[in-house]
Amino acid sequence: MKKILLALSCMVIFACSNTDDVNNCNFLFDANVNLTVNTNFPQFSQLQFNGNAVYVSGYGNKGIWLYRASSNILYAWDASDPSHAPSSCSTLTDSGIGDIVVCGCDDGNQYSLATGLGLSENSQSCTLQPYRVESLGNNTYLVSN
Secondary structure, eight states: OHHHHHHHHHHHHHHTOTTOGGGGGOOOOOOOOEEEEETTSGGGGGGGSTTOEEEEOSSTTTOEEEEEEETTEEEEEESBOTTSOSOTTOBEEEOSSTTEEEEOSTTOOEEETTTOBBOSGGGTTOBOOEEEEEEEETTEEEEEO
8 A cells, every 4th residue: 555655646746847838937927907008199109000019118027018910909918028037137128120029038038929929949838928908999998907
């Protein structure tokens, strides 16, 4: 009986390994976000055009990236690299290449604002943390979670 218990204990311990890639994406907390965006205002006016993005600090983990995918689709993503615990280097910044944002840490993870998917080898298992975007009409949106 002791051998069976020992064998089961070993199986449980080894089955609960932390090498699962999903565990590497659990660094961000669920920040309470309630942001109203009006694309008629100068700070958001770039969002009136497809393919443009705007960074908004002070929300989420490290700010929020807003991305206009099409005339009726606006995405909102947390601006912290989901592959890292929030730190001084984990804020995603504009790469200067289309819809791609990049992490300032040594690995330089890249993500697409159009899909939320990781583009570099280290970031492929994680996706950007999304926020809900609701159209309120008159070029006004509510970003929340």
